[in-house]
Amino acid sequence: MIDHPRDALTFPLSESQTLDPYVPPTPDPEYPTLHVTLTFATSLDSSLSLAPGTQTALSGLASKSMTHYLRSKHDAILIGVGTAVADNPSLNCRIGGVGGYGGKGLKGQPRPVVLDPRGRWEVNNESKVIKLAKEGRGKAPWVIRMTNAKEENAREKEKVLKAVGGDVFIVPSECSSASESMSRIDWSNIFSLLTAKGIRSVMIEGGGGVINDLLHPQNFGLVDTVIVTIAPVWLGKGGVQVCPDERVEEGVRIPVGRLRDVKWVPLGEDVVLCGRP
Numbered sequence: 001m002i003d004h005p006r007d008a009l010t011f012p013l014s015e016s017q018t019l020d021p022y023v024p025p026t027p028d029p030e031y032p033t034l035h036v037t038l039t040f041a042t043s044l045d046s047s048l049s050l051a052p053g054t055q056t057a058l059s060g061l062a063s064k065s066m067t068h069y070l071r072s073k074h075d076a077i078l079i080g081v082g083t084a085v086a087d088n089p090s091l092n093c094r095i096g097g098v099g100g101y102g103g104k105g106l107k108g109q110p111r112p113v114v115l116d117p118r119g120r121w122e123v124n125n126e127s128k129v130i131k132l133a134k135e136g137r138g139k140a141p142w143v144i145r146m147t148n149a150k151e152e153n154a155r156e157k158e159k160v161l162k163a164v165g166g167d168v169f170i171v172p173s174e175c176s177s178a179s180e181s182m183s184r185i186d187w188s189n190i191f192s193l194l195t196a197k198g199i200r201s202v203m204i205e206g207g208g209g210v211i212n213d214l215l216h217p218q219n220f221g222l223v224d225t226v227i228v229t230i231a232p233v234w235l236g237k238g239g240v241q242v243c244p245d246e247r248v249e250e251g252v253r254i255p256v257g258r259l260r261d262v263k264w265v266p267l268g269e270d271v272v273l274c275g276r277p
């Protein structure tokens with residue numbers, strides 16, 4: 001019997017088989033493509049957290065283990081800088097048997113990627129992702145920045161990242177007519193960068209800004225799979241909500257997006273919705 005650390009999570013084979021039609025397929029080495037999974041946990045009133053800048057535990061143990069199983073099936077996890085700042089997340093996979101949790105090396109560990117266009121994430125040696133990378137319990141993070149970002153402490157932060165094997169990549173921004181501070185990076189450029197760096201599957205975990213941007217009709221087609229944990233709780237007004245901009249075509253309001261091939265999987269007290277855009 002394999003000895004797993006006491007803090008390791010388990011996800012039963014029977015549950016993983018239910019989910020497997022939605023996990024990324026084995027990549028074809030001749031046709032390098034990227035599988036994009038959008039996944040998050042929400043309340044009954046479509047909130048990710050009680051308030052901006054705070055972390056709220058929504059997933060129960062069973063659905064949290066499901067998220068970690070998904071992490072083991074993806075090459076990378078991507079979050080927005082708002083989440084990196086609010087949560088100081090670990091972004092590793094803590095399923096027993098993966099690298100660092102009873103397994104060898106970093107096998108099964110995804111690459112954490114932080115979308116931080118303007119260099120707002122104060123990554124340092126106390127950041128959980130950096131500590132885990134040092135301990136061999138997670139991969140070192142990559143940061144995606146925008147061209148011309150006026151970033152404080154850029155050199156120091158890059159040094160911290162590179163010391164553990166992480167990196168910073170610069171992607172051209174899409175200029176906004178409103179102002180430079182409104183400019184953003186086109187998701188197809190982000191996905192091209194990840195593909196060029198050898199990533200074949202990415203799970204995007206949030207937060208609100210990132211999810212709402214990906215649910216925009218212009219971007220929704222770039223998503224292959226959506227997996228949402230719904231927890232039986234209402235958080236109330238003032239939270240970070242998943243609620244994309246409305247969609248109007250020829251002056252008529254229509255739904256923003258709908259999933260097909262849908263499966264609802266009860267896990268503990270939560271239910272997990274799987275589908276494809």
Ligand SMILES: NC(=O)C1=CN([C@@H]2O[C@H](COP(=O)(O)OP(=O)(O)OC[C@H]3O[C@@H](n4cnc5c(N)ncnc54)[C@H](OP(=O)(O)O)[C@@H]3O)[C@@H](O)[C@H]2O)C=CC1
Nearest residue numbers: 040041048049055080081082083184185206207208209210
């Ligand atoms: N329940 C759950 O599953 C999850 C909950 N959360 C929660 O969500 C909250 C964080 O969400 P939120 O504050 O919305 O932050 P996000 O993590 O969504 O980060 C948003 C920021 O990411 C950058 N960004 C997003 N899209 C683009 C783009 N296309 N191009 C360039 N930059 C982009 C922008 O940075 P800039 O402003 O610098 O331009 C933007 O403000 C926290 O409370 C966290 O706990 C987070 C993840 C999952």
Ligand SMILES: Nc1nc(O)c(N)c(N[C@@H]2O[C@H](COP(=O)(O)O)[C@@H](O)[C@H]2O)n1
Nearest residue numbers: 041056057058059067087089090091205
């Ligand atoms: N699946 C899920 N359930 C919740 O209740 C959550 N709050 C989140 N948040 C996401 O998970 C990240 C934290 O991960 P670590 O445990 O620190 O590795 C957090 O940053 C969000 O992306 N997810």
